[in-house]
Amino acid sequence: MEIKFWGVRGSIACPGPDTVHYGGNTACIELNIGDPDRLIIIDAGSGIRVLGHDLKERGLLRHPLVADIFLSHTHWDHIMGFPFFDPIYLPDTRLNIYGPVTYEEESLDKIIGDQLSYRYFPVLHSELASKLDYHQIGEGELDLGDGIRLKTKYLNHTLQCLGYRFEYQGKSVCTAFDTEPYRNLFAMPPESPDYDPVTAEQGEQAASEENQRQVDFFRNADVLIHDAQYTREEYDPSKLGWGHSPFDYAVDAAVKAQVKQLYLFHHDPLRTDASLSALEKRYQEQYAGDSYPQIAVAREGVRIRL
Numbered sequence: 001m002e003i004k005f006w007g008v009r010g011s012i013a014c015p016g017p018d019t020v021h022y023g024g025n026t027a028c029i030e031l032n033i034g035d036p037d038r039l040i041i042i043d044a045g046s047g048i049r050v051l052g053h054d055l056k057e058r059g060l061l062r063h064p065l066v067a068d069i070f071l072s073h074t075h076w077d078h079i080m081g082f083p084f085f086d087p088i089y090l091p092d093t094r095l096n097i098y099g100p101v102t103y104e105e106e107s108l109d110k111i112i113g114d115q116l117s118y119r120y121f122p123v124l125h126s127e128l129a130s131k132l133d134y135h136q137i138g139e140g141e142l143d144l145g146d147g148i149r150l151k152t153k154y155l156n157h158t159l160q161c162l163g164y165r166f167e168y169q170g171k172s173v174c175t176a177f178d179t180e181p182y183r184n185l186f187a188m189p190p191e192s193p194d195y196d197p198v199t200a201e202q203g204e205q206a207a208s209e210e211n212q213r214q215v216d217f218f219r220n221a222d223v224l225i226h227d228a229q230y231t232r233e234e235y236d237p238s239k240l241g242w243g244h245s246p247f248d249y250a251v252d253a254a255v256k257a258q259v260k261q262l263y264l265f266h267h268d269p270l271r272t273d274a275s276l277s278a279l280e281k282r283y284q285e286q287y288a289g290d291s292y293p294q295i296a297v298a299r300e301g302v303r304i305r306l
């Protein structure tokens with residue numbers, strides 16, 4: 001298994017002198033599993049444009065390109081690069097595109113394809129030369145063939161969003177973006193007239209069970225790539241409910257799940273190279289030692305081999 005980061009940002013692409021080191025493209029990860037031709041792409045943020053160029057350089061576009069694209073969800077930062085992914089204009093390309101849908105009245109192909117309408121773009125989805133097959137998926141398990149198993153789990157985001165766990169020959173890589181900690185939705189101060197201790201206790205238990213299910217999903221993964229958009233100070237309380245995790249929650253989940261390597265991902269566009277580097281150093285120092293995961297901030301261009 002080989003993993004490569006092509007886009008590590010959340011929300012919006014943010015190129016500039018302060019993001020040169022970690023990169024400014026939005027979410028896109030390449031997985032090569034087993035057979036070197038088996039190409040899996042997770043999310044189609046602006047990073048997928050650069051991946052398309054790289055596939056050409058590697059000569060892969062000289063042959064029919066077959067790939068699976070797994071979309072965590074359809075927020076714009078995770079699909080905005082799709083119209084700029086060159087292989088979709090080549091007649092030999094065949095893509096299977098998987099993802100969850102929140103609004104059942106609209107299908108996945110319509111949600112993705114509407115980006116390619118004259119309102120937004122000069123080429124129509126129906127004009128693309130490639131063959132695209134869309135698959136709406138939810139929580140469960142999929143056999144991807146060639147010995148690759150995929151497990152999926154809903155995350156805590158503002159719409160249906162899937163975490164993925166790819167398993168191959170005893171190795172596993174997990175993704176969890178975009179997500180935030182489950183919290184007690186019935187929490188209120190005891191002095192409030194509507195306070196009900198039973199409801200408050202049930203809410204607390206439900207949140208804790210959901211957070212535990214998330215940890216179970218990550219359990220013993222070789223690599224976990226987790227949302228870490230905010231610092232604790234930014235998250236609590238002003239970004240609560242925005243669907244993203246603070247750094248310390250991502251680290252805590254990885255420690256509890258005993259994953260081997262944690263990559264902090266979906267960086268806020270405000271985060272500069274200097275601030276990401278300082279946060280990386282802080283968590284590496286705090287969790288030094290064999291009993292903790294190796295912690296790194298995800299950076300464009302980095303390759304991980306398992």
Ligand SMILES: [Zn+2]
Binds near residue numbers: 010075
């Ligand atoms: Zn996002």
Ligand SMILES: [Zn+2]
Binds near residue numbers: 073075157178243
């Ligand atoms: Zn999102």
